[in-house]
Amino acid sequence: MTPERFREMVSGVLIVGVVVSAAFIAVGFVAALAVGWQGSLLGAAAATSANTDFSNLPRRLATLEPAAIAQLGLATLLATPVARVAASVVGFALEGDRLYAAITTAVLLILLTSILVLR
């Protein structure tokens, strides 16, 4: 892989992460202006759990809660740097740079460990 292609790939991962998360956040935000942060686009009963709870997203997405749509976008945004590091591992490996493939793998492992352990 050429350095140019590598840069395009890492930049592409960041752009996709940013665009997808911005789209969900914007849709959730506009929907919240219409039906409120506790409402649902399907007219389901007002949310019983707090909007800061990320553990029950699938169920709340099914009833099209604006807050849940925005949360999906925020979660995507928070995951984007992790995806960027993962893409860099692949990029350095394809470029044939073993030293940096190893360094980046170590960063990815530390990052995943910290996300799983520090909570």
Added chain:
Amino acid sequence: MTPQADLGIFAISVAAGLIGALAGVGGGILVIPALTIGFGVDIHLAIGASIVSVIATSSGAAAAYVRDRMTDMRVGMFLELATTTGAVCGALLAAVVAPAFLYVLLGVILLGSAGMQVSRMGEETPPTASASASGLATRLRLASSYPDRKLGSEVAYSAQRIPLGFVLMWIAGLVSGLLGIGSGVLKVLAMDGAMRLPMKVSSATSNFMIGVTAAASAGIYLGRGDVDPQIAAPVALGVLTGALIGARLLQHISNRSVRLIFLPVLIAVGLETIARGLGFGI
């Protein structure tokens, strides 16, 4: 939140994203006080929103910086080894260390380094930029070049004092894990001050890195319930907008202008850090 408040938060966030993208920092320095003092938001939700702001600035700006060869990806990845390790140590230490004294210490260090920034104000590119790379820089491939549209030329550079830079980056990670503040300014200081990378490369590479440092602790804030979409959504949308504008701007301004934008941010973070240490919660 009223629509007026949403609009206000969005506008402040655009400014935070713009300044953050240019100075290589996350914009928490602007977002946190604006939310708490300006809009009466709970400090925990404001800090949760600032984590979102850091990742939004980083991802939004770095998408352009990586493509335009402003970010040095090898420098960034090599130093992330130090920041992520430091961040984990900091988060583990946070339970046992009383940070009040550390806030004051960090604030004093930041204000001290503001003096160094002033003394470098006249310098466009590091004097050592064209010097030959050291053995370590060659082995680690930490010598490169970036296209400077303002100067209209390709500017070569080579990282100096790499061990010192690595240690400073570890401390930057430790501090952000421990205090949750100053991660971006310390990164810029380590790359510009210790490693003598050009200011724009320092800023763009710091931008590339801060998202990863923030992502390492984002799980904690999500789990605690500190990320409220009602606050974080307008912040994220505003910061992304500002960061995309800022990332286009960086190419066309001088290294001096970047330093001129970084200096007040550095002083503000220094003062806010000392204020926190002395118990004035912002």
